[in-house]
Amino acid sequence: MRKNKIFLFALVLWLAIVSCNLPASQATAGTGTPSNAELAATALAAAQNALTMTVPPDSLPLTVTATIPATEPILTVTASVTPCTPTVTANTPVNIRSGPGTVYNTIGAIPQGGSAPVTGKNADGTWWVISLAAGAGGQGWVAASVVTASCIPTGLVVVAAPPTPLPPSGTCKDGYVFRLARSSDKVCVPPASKTQSDADNAAAESRKIVNVYGADACIDGYVWREAFSGDKVCVTPAVRSQALSDNAAAASRWVVGAYGPHTCIAGYVWREAGSGDDVCVTPDVRTQVLADNAAANSRKAVSVYGADACISGYVWREAFSGDKVCVTPAVKSQVAADNAAAPSHTWP
Numbered sequence: 001m002r003k004n005k006i007f008l009f010a011l012v013l014w015l016a017i018v019s020c021n022l023p024a025s026q027a028t029a030g031t032g033t034p035s036n037a038e039l040a041a042t043a044l045a046a047a048q049n050a051l052t053m054t055v056p057p058d059s060l061p062l063t064v065t066a067t068i069p070a071t072e073p074i075l076t077v078t079a080s081v082t083p084c085t086p087t088v089t090a091n092t093p094v095n096i097r098s099g100p101g102t103v104y105n106t107i108g109a110i111p112q113g114g115s116a117p118v119t120g121k122n123a124d125g126t127w128w129v130i131s132l133a134a135g136a137g138g139q140g141w142v143a144a145s146v147v148t149a150s151c152i153p154t155g156l157v158v159v160a161a162p163p164t165p166l167p168p169s170g171t172c173k174d175g176y177v178f179r180l181a182r183s184s185d186k187v188c189v190p191p192a193s194k195t196q197s198d199a200d201n202a203a204a205e206s207r208k209i210v211n212v213y214g215a216d217a218c219i220d221g222y223v224w225r226e227a228f229s230g231d232k233v234c235v236t237p238a239v240r241s242q243a244l245s246d247n248a249a250a251a252s253r254w255v256v257g258a259y260g261p262h263t264c265i266a267g268y269v270w271r272e273a274g275s276g277d278d279v280c281v282t283p284d285v286r287t288q289v290l291a292d293n294a295a296a297n298s299r300k301a302v303s304v305y306g307a308d309a310c311i312s313g314y315v316w317r318e319a320f321s322g323d324k325v326c327v328t329p330a331v332k333s334q335v336a337a338d339n340a341a342a343p344s345h346t347w348p
Helices: 002-020 036-054 189-200 209-213 237-252 281-296 301-305 329-347
Strands: 086-091 094-097 106-111 115-121 127-131 139-143 147-150 254-257 260-264
Touching: 036 189, 115 139, 139 260, 189 329, 237 254, 237 281
Parallel strands: none
Antiparallel strands: 086 115, 086 147, 094 106, 094 139, 115 127, 127 139, 254 260
16 A cells, blocks of 8 residues: 555656656647646646645655746847937928028028928927027027928927017018108008009109190290290280280281381380380280280299199109109198108118
8 A cells, every 4th residue: 555655656746747848839828728837836736735645644754856947938029229310301492590480580591302400399380490500599490381301209399489580670560561752762651652652653744844835834824925936935815815916917017117117107116025026016015025024934834843843733742852743732641641650660
């Protein structure tokens, strides 16, 4: 009986040792099949139970030794990752600006196909911050709409926009444009005022008196007398009619006498509107002629307003000193108002 128990114990021990030496491929992880270590542990436990159950207390001491792997082998896989740099590539020639918007100054450029490293973006991702040695803080801004971005991390830093720069001094504020009544006229006016100014400039010559009647044009209410060829003394229409009538009657009022073949008949005297004017007129007509001659310069448009006198209904615009473009009185008033308001329409 004792020998049978010892044999049974030895058999269990042998099974435990053999199970520890099974190939690893006989145990497949994840399929429910025990591993070598699990089999060895099970066999050893069975052997211990057998000893406990079958070996009497007075049996000889027995020593059981088994070598069991502590753990299964662990396969470690290391992935090789190649790092990349956040970059933008220009789809077309791209301006680099000092901030995220076209109101900011241009501080550089990227040619089409050129690239630059990205260091940040604005809050809504419409502009990228790139490295630029010439920029403030070593950076510049490019619009996302004209570049292609690559390798951008999700946690790219958001950069606050710099203060918006004021437009250059002397430029017009929004809603206003330079009037340009002449090339140097930089008064800022509403677009409608500029349109009016352009139209008035185009029509300027047609609104001058001298354009129609020459340098001796008469002011309103007067016409050239034309008592003789080239007579441009300005008189009333009634005096002009009288002169034409006297010219027509000249031959009937001449006789050969003390003053030659053009001696005036009784009751008439030479008119003398100009040198050699021997048309015979009544004394009161002669008096009128002399008075008209004396007042001639005061009745010329150019005598009062110069060579650029305006025709009836127009006045000088005077948008600037010496501006003699003829415009309506309403336009002149608008121009004066625009001049007065110019500082409030212009960036200081």
